[in-house]
Amino acid sequence: xxxxxxxxxxxxxxxxxxxxxxxxxxxxxxxxxxxxxxxxxxxxxxxxxxxxxxxxxxxxxxxxxxxxxxxxxxxxxxxxxxxxxxxxxxxxxxxxxxxxxxxxxxxxxxxxxxxxxxxxxxxxxxxxxxxxxxxxxxxxxxxxxxxxxxxxxxxxxxxxxxxxxxxxxxxxxxxxxxxxxxxxxxxxxxxxxxxxxxxxxxxxxxxxxxxxxxxxxxxxxxxxxxxxxxxxxxxxxxxxxxxxxxxxxxxxxxxxxxxxxxxxxxxxxxxxxxxxxxxxxxxxxxxxxxxxxxxxxxxxxxxxxxxxxxxxxxxxxxxxxxxxxxxxxxxxxxxxxxxxxxxxxxxxxxxxxxxxxxxxxxxxxxxxxxxxxxxxxxxxxxxxxxxxxxxxxxxxxxxxx
DNA sequence: CACCGTTCAGTTGAACTAAGCAACGGAATTCGG
DNA sequence: GAATTCCGTTGCTTAGTTCAACTGAACGGTGGA
Numbered sequence: 001x002x003x004x005x006x007x008x009x010x011x012x013x014x015x016x017x018x019x020x021x022x023x024x025x026x027x028x029x030x031x032x033x034x035x036x037x038x039x040x041x042x043x044x045x046x047x048x049x050x051x052x053x054x055x056x057x058x059x060x061x062x063x064x065x066x067x068x069x070x071x072x073x074x075x076x077x078x079x080x081x082x083x084x085x086x087x088x089x090x091x092x093x094x095x096x097x098x099x100x101x102x103x104x105x106x107x108x109x110x111x112x113x114x115x116x117x118x119x120x121x122x123x124x125x126x127x128x129x130x131x132x133x134x135x136x137x138x139x140x141x142x143x144x145x146x147x148x149x150x151x152x153x154x155x156x157x158x159x160x161x162x163x164x165x166x167x168x169x170x171x172x173x174x175x176x177x178x179x180x181x182x183x184x185x186x187x188x189x190x191x192x193x194x195x196x197x198x199x200x201x202x203x204x205x206x207x208x209x210x211x212x213x214x215x216x217x218x219x220x221x222x223x224x225x226x227x228x229x230x231x232x233x234x235x236x237x238x239x240x241x242x243x244x245x246x247x248x249x250x251x252x253x254x255x256x257x258x259x260x261x262x263x264x265x266x267x268x269x270x271x272x273x274x275x276x277x278x279x280x281x282x283x284x285x286x287x288x289x290x291x292x293x294x295x296x297x298x299x300x301x302x303x304x305x306x307x308x309x310x311x312x313x314x315x316x317x318x319x320x321x322x323x324x325x326x327x328x329x330x331x332x333x334x335x336x337x338x339x340x341x342x343x344x345x346x347x348x349x350x351x352x353x354x355x356x357x358x359x360x361x362x363x364x365x366x367x368x369x370x371x372x373x374x375x376x377x378x379x380x381x382x383x384x385x386x387x388x389x390x391x392x393x394x395x396x397x398x399x400x401x
Numbered sequence: 402c403a404c405c406g407t408t409c410a411g412t413t414g415a416a417c418t419a420a421g422c423a424a425c426g427g428a429a430t431t432c433g434g
Numbered sequence: 435g436a437a438t439t440c441c442g443t444t445g446c447t448t449a450g451t452t453c454a455a456c457t458g459a460a461c462g463g464t465g466g467a
Contacts, residue, residue, distance in 0.1 A: 124422065125422080126423085126448070127421080127445085127446055128446065129445075129447090130447080325411085326411065345450070346451055348413090348452080351411080352450095367457095369458045369460085370409085370459075371408090372408050373460075373461095374457095375409080376410060
């Protein structure tokens with residue numbers, strides 16, 4: 001047994017790996033050149049260029065669906081600016097914040113607290129007035145030397161939909177309060193119509209410039225995949241047609257490049273695991289399934305207990321009927337709570353939780369009117385049937401059922 | 402048949418509450434002289 | 435007497451609750467053709 005294991009490891013090491021540099025396919029990788037985004041790069045670069053003269057660049061808004069390169073382009077440009085500014089000894093600071101992350105930047109207080117922490121100031125998680133946190137932040141950045149800050153707010157639409165646009169107003173107002181310091185905001189939004197229901201004053205001051213990132217088409221995705229795979233894999237390990245199929249998959253999903261890359265990476269991992277010398281088309285199908293399963297499980301595991309109970313109820317009710325509504329779920333939910341020994345929340349809250357689960361894409365909840373028989377949310381599962389058993393098992397385990 | 406008020410089962414927004422936390426200030430304790 | 439520690443109070447955020455207004459199409463009744 002032991003012998004077998006060490007043999008296995010030895011064999012593993014002598015095997016020719018498919019990957020040379022797996023990082024190139026991972027989400028946070030910023031490549032040296034980004035294809036099919038020349039226009040956006042040029043524009044964003046020229047908008048942000050004044051930073052290198054220590055002049056405040058205009059505020060910018062970037063729109064585009066997920067995986068269209070918004071974050072990638074921004075990070076590429078800002079890191080270049082940062083490098084250059086370092087060489088020239090400029091006091092330039094770049095803050096990147098993802099507003100979607102729960103418990104990090106999903107309220108005004110937490111956003112400011114997190115910003116302040118970026119400047120090495122400790123801010124308690126609660127207890128202070130938000131106004132006070134603003135003061136702390138201002139004090140932290142507005143020291144004697146002149147300074148320029150580029151604030152990148154990713155998924156800013158999430159923040160605004162949760163807490164309203166007052167935050168943005170306060171942010172823009174901040175500049176007038178700062179004496180030696182200037183602050184530019186780069187807002188990144190997945191929602192193209194985001195600014196429509198924004199206070200016009202905020203809109204005009206915050207989106208002085210706007211950039212739209214169109215989705216990639218299949219051909220462009222292929223280019224990107226080829227480029228990255230050239231870095232990531234050894235030569236000639238990809239069966240012909242694999243790239244094309246990956247691209248096609250992702251193009252179907254509104255041209256999401258991140259997804260395409262992940263698909264290719266996981267395909268590679270699966271191929272390697274199955275001792276295949278090359279990545280074959282069948283690995284893509286396996287990868288597709290695995291990604292779906294993994295992301296869902298990942299999201300579910302990190303959900304608070306109450307959400308898990310709610311989801312479990314939905315799952316259970318769903319297996320019996322195909323059209324299910326909030327009321328059914330809530331009844332079942334209360335049962336489960338009793339079984340688990342958890343305090344059951346009100347229906348009001350469950351309604352919100354269902355909406356949250358919908359946002360994660362695990363379920364689809366649609367408000368329907370059933371005429372005289374009321375108005376409710378119609379809930380359907382948003383995940384493939386193949387992941388159901390595993391999901392149910394995970395939930396059961398997490399809840400101790 | 403077309404029109405219209407009623408009705409249901411939640412949805413949705415707003416005000417409110419409890420739990421945790423921080424800061425502030427005064428009281429109690431400690432300490433060195 | 436000064437410095438330090440220790441509560442108690444006040445005021446904040448946040449998650450969740452309570453309250454109440456609102457919703458929108460099917461139902462069922464009415465009236466007109």
